[in-house]
Amino acid sequence: MKKILVPLDFSETSENAFVYAVELAKLFKAELVLLHTFDLPIVDSQAMPLNYATLYDTIELTNLDHFKEELPKLRAIAEAHKAEHIVMNHIMMDGELVYNIKKVIKQEKADFVVMGTKGASGWLDSFIGTNTSSVISDVSVPVLSVPSEAKFTKIETIAFTTRFRQKDIKALEDVVKMAKKLKAKVKCLYVQTPSSDVTDETVKRWESHFEDEDNIQFFVLPSEHVKTTIEDFLVNQEVDMLSMLTYKRNFFVELFTTTTTQKLSQSLKTPILALHE
Missing domain, CATH: 3.40.50.620 (HUPs)
Known part of the structure; x- marks a missing residue:
């Protein structure tokens, strides 16, 4: 285990999964790749005659600012777990979650995924059903799925x-x-x-x-x-x-x-x- 991919939406659920990723990275001396994805809207040019480039740039910048605001919180979590030395790389991408996970695994040569799940509502809705099969079956590396209710303790x-x-x-x-x-x-x-x-x-x-x-x-x-x-x-x-x-x-x-x-x-x-x- 050398690189752990952690998809984040900055909810409590994904931050909870981040704790597991930090602990594993600390133990295996692995790097963390933090992935934040967002969707660009499909705009009807007749209903909304806007400058698409300006609209998309605005959305991307908004997500980037949010990403930058959240990173100190993640660093604080790592420090609280005595893992401030862990290398963290940050990636922000637009597009569909599962597709981006696969793309980043290949691009970064990640060999493990840690992601949060939250029952039948919330973030899990984004990959329930066939998309869940994609995450679990099509992704080429092991996937540790951490429920929002899980609280990290030593894995015994x-x-x-x-x-x-x-x-x-x-x-x-x-x-x-x-x-x-x-x-x-x-x-x-x-x-x-x-x-x-x-x-x-x-x-x-x-x-x-x-x-x-x-x-x-x-x-x-x-x-x-x-x-x-x-x-x-x-x-x-x-x-x-x-x-x-x-x-x-x-x-x-x-x-x-x-x-x-x-x-x-x-x-x-x-x-x-x-x-x-």
């Missing part, structure tokens, strides 16, 4: 959900490697439904593969309700971060947009690290 327990597919092994190896840096433990969870085809031999083979790692535990929990079981696991095991592969993106969306139970409300406080197949 990382959960990893698996279906014991072969492709999960590399992702779990990456999580274990990250956990070592964080001095955290990894709890690998498989929810075994009545239709599950995972054998005891498969589970034992995985345990054997990771037998030299002393910071990992495997949990196989029988249940018909996968999502609820994961939510309960997050609470009962006091999980500080949930990691999963992108094929679980539908669950990811539900986790941030469903608020029908108290336990789900609790799980909303857990940052989610989306990895890639």
Whole structure:
């Protein structure tokens, strides 16, 4: 982890995610790339015969001034977390959020994204549905999504959900490697439904593969309700971060947009690290 991209809209939600980014940058000795995007209006020339260049320049300058005003606040947050030494690069772009995230990842060679999310309203509306799939699936690097309710504490327990597919092994190896840096433990969870085809031999083979790692535990929990079981696991095991592969993106969306139970409300406080197949 050398460069962490942090999309910011200067809300409390994005500033909360910035705290996580600062702590990770401090630990991994990484740089931060702060991205602020804004939309230029689509103007009907017949309804509003203005000088388009002047209009766009005014909007851009307004956003630039706002950006400059907010930077000292971000610096103060970094200083409060004893991270004033971290290199921060600032980028302001007009256009669609997800497109700009992809563009900056490529341009800056960012290898990690930390972004805030806020349930079914607010900033999440800008990339809900198909755009969420783009952020999680199409972006080429891991994405740590931090709910507005999450408050940073030392990351001591990382959960990893698996279906014991072969492709999960590399992702779990990456999580274990990250956990070592964080001095955290990894709890690998498989929810075994009545239709599950995972054998005891498969589970034992995985345990054997990771037998030299002393910071990992495997949990196989029988249940018909996968999502609820994961939510309960997050609470009962006091999980500080949930990691999963992108094929679980539908669950990811539900986790941030469903608020029908108290336990789900609790799980909303857990940052989610989306990895890639």
